Amino acid sequence: MTTTKTRELTALARQLRVDSVRAAAAAGSGHPTSSMSAADLMAVLLARHLQYDFERPEHPGNDRFILSKGHASPLLYAAYKAAGAINETELLTFRRQGSRLEGHPTPQRLPWVEVATGSLGQGLPVGVGMALSGKRLERIGYRVWVLCGDSELAEGSIWEAAEHAGHEHLDNLTAIVDVNRLGQRGPTRHQWDLDAYARRFQAFGWHTIKADGHDVDDIDRAYAEARSTLGQPTVVLARTVKGKGVESVQNREGLHGKPLPDADEAIEELGGVHDVRVDVQPPPPARMLHPVRSGHLELPRYEIGDGENAVAPRDAYGQALAALGTARGDVVALDGEVSDSTRSELFAKEHPERFFECYIAEQQMVAAAVGLAARGWVPYASTFAAFFTRAYDFIRMASIGGADINLAGSHPGVAIGADGPSQMGLEDLAMFRAVHGSTVLYPCDANQTAHLVAAMAEQRGVTYLRTGRGALPVIYGPGEEFPVGGSKVLRMSDADRLTVVAAGVTVHEALAAARLLADEGIQVRVIDLYSVKPVDRQTLRAAAERTGCLLTVEDHRQEGGLGDAVMDAFVDGGPVPRVVRLAVRTMPGSAAPQEQLHAAGIDAQSIAAAVQLLVEQAVVK
Template sequence: MIETNTELLKGIANQLRIHSITSTTAAGSGHPTSCCSAAELVSALFFGHMRYDAKNPRYHNNDRFLLSKGHAAPILYAAWAEAGLFPASELAKLRTIGSDLEGHPTPRLPFVDVATGSLGQGLSVGVGMALSARLDKLNFNTYVLLGDGEIAEGAVWEAASLAGIKKLNNLIAIVDVNRLGQSQETAFGHDINVYRDRFKAFGWRVETLDDGHDIEEIVEVLGGIGLDDKPLAILAKTYKGAGVSFLQDREGWHGKPLNAEEAARAIAELQPSAQSAAGVAIPAPDALPAPHTAAPASFPAISYKAGDLIATREAYGAAISRVGEADGRVVAMDGDTKNSTFAEKFFKKFPERFTECFIAEQNLVGVATGFGARGKVPFASTFACFLARAFDQIRVAGISQANLKLVGSHVGVSIGEDGPSQMALEDLAMMRAVAGSVVLYPSDAVSTEKLVEQMALHKGICFLRTSRPKTPVIYGNDEQFPIGGAKVVKQNAGDKITIVAAGVTLHEAVKASNILASSGIGATIVDAYSIKPLGKDVIKAAAQKTNNLVLTVEDHYAEGGLGDAVAGELSSDGVKVHKLAVNGLPRSGKAEELLAKFGIDALGIAEKVRSLV
């Protein structure tokens, strides 16, 4: 360990406070008091403890720092400016449209791995990063700074639980126990023992700091990192607004910038003991080999036979195992449904690359996001309906522009007897709404396999919607399924209508077209396997040949799914879109009975078409 200069770290803490106050005052908004409580913690971590290349924040073996309490962004920016990454003068641009120094951190900045600001998410991401470090045999540590109010979030404890189970001694949670939340005191105020008992119960080593502003105490505790086989929680008793007499420990100052006069008074108090970090030696990370991050040139071939009955969820298991063979970046995780989603196939083949996250979907998505932020291609699977539980994590992953692959099985009423609590009927709407997302919905084993390849190669958030019932293979093994495409499955001259479907309803639509053919009504069938981006050109070209008459059929509620996607893209081109979807609350029953009940089986489709042509 390098010699620590306590006075210097104290001075830097005050310099960080000054930056935080000055920049939020300039911005006219922000959270200066949330920065002040963490000033010594951040100073001690960034200027003598953490090992990183300050000029290359993306270096693969840098220690990672996640500001889970993202509203304290100004102090994070101040730390990196003081570390020399960019001039401190940039801090004055905080929260302005031309600057990447946003109100809460986003990965537009090279030193931010994931967006934070929606509280309670950082520790899950940290777990993913710590697991990734282990897998890659890298010795960086992951530090997560949390607020005391923040740790009321259940997702924090989902993450704490898995970190304890996995004995992640390369993960350090630092809780800034400043007693206050936003609108009032937290439930436990300064009673640090409550938090100590909780972290201990989850299998963590706990260090408490009676004075979280005492650099010597902080440095001593940081020195003990890694000496144990447990993750470490540092619970620091601090004061919100610390260092400024008229802010410290006062209610009513959360999220408020100081006015110019108040800022001047605060700075007058801090300035005499403030010190720049210029020239401070930051410990270097070990130069360990970089993990492999290149995409593979090709994937092993597949060999399905037309007509074979295979559920797309089962094909997913085969696909992830095959894709994972060629692509060492692929890791997978599941929430105790791996035998239903078929992620189990990957788990059996590559146990070291699989993380069982147990029944904790918010953490599942956070862990996957953490892996993605370290260059892995993470596939997180569970029943699609349960991903809704992690929608906020997914939404924030969109802001992070995360490389995240979500796989949701058991969609729609076609799951049958388990009933509505297990049916995903909103997932397309949810996933379509995520920034930058790709939404894929295969109907057979071949398209599933090819779409999983596409997901691995695409950088960004992808969602694969898999189904429970077995469906026949309809595509040849060499068929390609580019993201944003669609397939014309059946088309004849003189067709009266274009039916757009995906998943189980594609097969129902094909059956319906056979029924209709016997009464002389031709129907073009399009497989909309890529719902976002939609294979618009293919659908439009097909529609134009059927007098712009389109019927969409989906095993999803009518709101926000396939029908809305098609209508939204094509109505301005003069295409008339009619929708069949699950219109009403489902119940238990046989898959066929439920498809019939909601008119999305072959007979229902045929009847609807007769009413339209």
């Protein structure tokens, strides 16, 4: 017997389909068929199980919803309309310039969007981060719902997330998979084989539920079962039909990402335009439990000195992060199973409840950081600089979504020594500089590192700190300040022939080279460009005006690193100086750190030789 509840849910699902078709038709683009397959899943969630206050999206007790298949945004916006969050007029601005309703949703535009989606395979990993926050930190009873497409289950990041969620017993996490059989160019790998998907999730410790994705009562039952399951995350595997409800498009290939050929006929076939409204269940009372600050920050202090006071920047990172965790209750740390190398283990020992071991799963680590940031935490995630390349799409999407995350890459450059090129971060500065709105920092000593670790907590967007492996002399006092966007002029005189610009390990090589050159009667200016982005334009321009030539020295590939950052100081007008670049241009092998620097041509002797050649060639005054 058809009940009133069934009729109401079916009517809501029908409207979600109609509005998805209308939005895409008005835009002339979009993904209505991908939205139509999941309309029943969304209708039941919105009307029966989601606990959410649309007038208070910041309510700590709100359930969290992530549309991992972000291309199905017409469905999301249709749901917002049904909930009264947006109106009819705004719905039909979909994909237009200036509209909040973008092709793929972002939190900057809409307060109900948790994170940016659209790069498939990311919603579930980020949802794991949110669920970790709810279960381990906030201890609030909200549930994280993630709507995935079946195509994105081919992404390895989905299975990093599945294993992590199972390991952490995240019973506050429910994944809903819209198994509609068709991807962009044709059938998916497993098509409608729900058992194939179930076996995979079960292997990672998930509770699995199979459902008819177009039977609202069966969906209702599945969601209720998911909410009552304890000790395991739950996945609802729903068999659906792409383009459901319109005979001419349903289960047809070649229609992905296109408005329906005849929208008016499709709308009539679906029952016409209606204005069904739904009262979404409000969340229970709740409050945020973590404090923003809990004490005075006492950073570690290191005394100036050469060999006897040498400290590895990675050691200073760990010590400063632990101190920051003591001062601020909202700081959390994550690591990719190398915390003894990155030194984030020092934070883990002092604040184990706020440390997250992500194992060798860098995509999941960055995604969890994004999820934690979305819940108000200040995450610091660390691994070897080279391994952030695996998670670059997550970093890129974090920027698109406006996530405030701090990433620390240790073991950069050839200076790590004998491990060889697979372990050397030689592209990381370029990678992070290219991220929109990012901050890129590269300290050269312990006090500078400690101060920059603290400064990162106040930065917006993606912030990257490059931390060296080897011990370096302490050249700055503990009271020195290092504003983001600044630099330090370490040597200068009226007789300077050129300026050497360095960062990190090459700062010390540059200083040694300056001493060698001084013995030959050649004076050079030395700038420590610890803020690689934003760059200190004023200081660089002043140096260029005074000395005419800038010699950049970096333990990094020549493309996109320090040399290009220096050029940024001159892109908006004014005379461009001669810039000569020393960088890693060959493929390193295994050797001792100093041997590596010499082989790459970025040690003190190589810098001095380059300057002498420029002087001999009368390139510099």
